[in-house]
Amino acid sequence: MKRRLDETWAVLLAAGSSTRLRDAGGGVRKQYIEYKGVPLFWHSARTLSRIAAMKGVVFVFPEADLKHMRRTVKDLFKTDDLGLRFEVVAGGERRQDSVRHGLEALPRECDAVLVHDSARPFASASMIQSLVEALEDGAQGVVPAIEVSDTIKRVDGGAVSETLVRSELRAVQTPQAFVTDILRRAHERAEAEGWDVTDDASMVERLAEVRIVPGEAANIKITTPGDLEALKQPRTLVPCTGWGYDVHRYGGERPMVLGGVPIAGAPQIKAHSDGDVLLHALMDAILGCFGGGDIGRHFPDTDPRWDGADSSILLREVLVLAEKAGVRIVHADLTVIAQVPRLAPHADQIARNLGRLLALDPHQVNFKATTEEKLGFTGEKKGIKAVACVTALREI
Known part of the structure; x- marks a missing residue:
């Protein structure tokens, strides 16, 4: 059954420490690396603003950078108004803590939320739109996923214990989209029961079905110094x-x-x-x-x-x-x-x-x-x- 979404927001995560990239980036955290004249995180914000249903974005930065980044985001909106409401909040020690802080900043009327890593600046508006449409079609949670090209093995110590069936495996990306209430309940359970997860879908899977939509090979995560080359890739x-x-x-x-x-x-x-x-x-x-x-x-x-x-x-x-x-x-x-x-x-x-x-x-x-x-x-x-x-x- 079709679901009406009146208030869709995004939580844009830019609170990581970027340990592996700071030296290659001249000591700059990857989310702040300048790409085409603006910080990397702003490219994701621009793409999110092109989604007709999107009403606002919560930016999550390291606590130590919060005062400076509040000014930076305000300045960016002055020169490049995205037409969205926005909040700027401090992240936490773990990724899931940062997401929880972002959820706390959402308006009460927010009924759908997309959680996105700012280190994925190449996610397309068309893929993000497919996530929103899946929620409108009744999904509680939905993630973009791509097929796995390598054979994956489970290991125990230094030995292979099992070879997983590749056709049953998918690599998931962000943004990940959820009905706000189910994601909030998942985070409450995670806090109460001590869950430690790497993405939000891992929480929601314990409470409700999470669907997939096709992801994109170009939607890479800037993680290692080698990934910085994607920001320099020449095109004809x-x-x-x-x-x-x-x-x-x-x-x-x-x-x-x-x-x-x-x-x-x-x-x-x-x-x-x-x-x-x-x-x-x-x-x-x-x-x-x-x-x-x-x-x-x-x-x-x-x-x-x-x-x-x-x-x-x-x-x-x-x-x-x-x-x-x-x-x-x-x-x-x-x-x-x-x-x-x-x-x-x-x-x-x-x-x-x-x-x-x-x-x-x-x-x-x-x-x-x-x-x-x-x-x-x-x-x-x-x-x-x-x-x-x-x-x-x-x-x-």
Whole structure:
């Protein structure tokens, strides 16, 4: 039976000591190593923010770093607003202690939680979305898992005692997703009964079934000095450009939303989905970067599933397609054309939200609004239109 999740949060673990990596990282803990201009943990936070259901993140850092990291996270949100609520708390001696501290910081209404290691910066939004969907489909807990390629043997001292059946084995990754209540109860039992585990699923397995979804080979954990090479891996990239255009008529039943931002007092829109003309143009531009057709092909207005659909969720689907095609968006330039409403007061908020949805920095997103000097259907206040130009790099 489908479960409605109203408040999904993540606990992002960045409280490890990084003993094996500190020398290779110049004495810096691995979660703080700079990668593409920001600390490693911030890459996971960005990816989590691209999940439509995600409402907030609890960052867990070493207690000794807490004061400094509270300032750091606030500064990061000022320059790269993820559109999420957040808390910053101190970790504990063990990983499970750090998770427990993170759970204590969650709001009371949080009904689902993802626990993720910041040392796994390459987890994709599409994989994380599959975890959320598994919870919505009724799972109490769900983990990403990949098949084991090596033969695994149980040993006793210096001798093999058993060869395990490889087809029955999986290597699990993070994020791991749970109904919040079951994870809290598992941690309470662990404290009361002295459990010592290496991941949260190991606790929840004792109380409820934990399901799996396909993990990703690229979702590696930065653990040893050799793993740092993954942060330097060269890729062959070619530039590509996509262009999008969309129009909506006024006089409908949908409140105006532009770039995921509600526009109070604006004319209502006639549309099958939520009528976000800006995100519709943006999606077509993204699809154009890899020959993906248009949104009419992917989300036809004859399909009742898209009746009133949130366009930010549709954008997430398009971004998954782009990700699978090896496309990385690097810039978006968007313009709304309308005589009414006046959009200047909303421009900054729209630009910030577009940046969050696309996981881009502010300088990579440009939003403009203009009129057509009372000419044409927009000038006659009959409707609104938008154009978008997206620049991307595609792996070959």
